[in-house]
């Protein structure tokens with residue numbers, strides 16, 4: 001692992017991911033990686049306690065209610081996200097160097113994330129022609145309508161989560177492959193390109209090879 005001070009004195013001339021010459025700089029916000037177990041534990045606890053508290057009948061799984069479970073899942077994810085934000089350390093670097101391959105990687109991920117977000121409302125369009133007429137009418141929902149109802153609830157969430165994940169990978173800090181140190185003054189690279197590592201560790205100062 002290579003540790004770089006948050007404000008390196010000399011400009012590094014190779015990108016950290018590919019080791020290509022730097023052709024572009026962007027201001028980058030590196031984030032630390034707080035304990036994933038702790039975040040997961042918070043999310044699981046919220047869901048586990050929320051289920052019987054929010055809706056006692058939900059303990060009896062013979063009447064699944066998709067909207068309720070999605071709401072609880074959302075509450076759990078929100079709690080995990082909140083725990084993450086409380087623990088995370090940020091390190092801002094005004095001009096971090098990237099190569100054309102880095103920019104292409106980011107552009108592709110941004111495109112993929114945009115497609116996912118655009119797809120979010122598409123399943124909802126099925127609700128009106130398939131489910132609504134049966135809900136307004138009397139009698140049980142048909143199997144098709146029931147399946148569409150589940151899909152309408154679940155698919156947008158899947159697309160939204162995929163979009164959020166792709167957006168996270170599209171961040172400059174992730175393209176660079178760096179993570180803020182937990183003390184908030186350094187940036188750590190687990191698998192940097194050789195040229196980058198060589199230049200950084202060759203410089204005098206607090207840079208060190210871990």
Ligand SMILES: [Zn+2]
Nearest residue numbers: 015018099102
């Ligand atoms: Zn690169």
